[in-house]
Amino acid sequence: MTAALERVQSWSRGTKALLVGIILLAIIGFSGVLRAADDVSVSSEQAVDIASDRLDFQPELTAVRLVREGIGLQPVWAVSFSVPGEGNVEFEELLVVSVDARSGEVLRVVRD
Secondary structure, three states, X not given: OHHHHHHHXXXXXXXXHHHHHHHHXXXXXXXXXXXXXXXXXXXXXXXXXXXXXXOOOOOOEEEEEEEEEOOOOEEEEEEEXXXXXXXXXXXXXXXXXXXXXXXOOEEEEEEO
């Protein structure tokens, strides 16, 4: 144990700061993973219903994914509606709506 302690004490201040930073990031990351299902009150189906209010075309494909954003790891449903394109065009129509997974509020609407 003493040899390990002496080794750590011999590290530079920058190396110790880097190690502390990595440990803090790991703790923040794991805390978000551990509470992943605890703080989501809007289901994926509800998110699709909320996002579909923004549609102005008939989508062929619908996808929904739970993502976490920001330092507080806010849960957000990313709902995408699309019509595949032809040739070199990936999508003829594409709409992505971000829905707060706690409140159901529409956070962003991106049309491509």
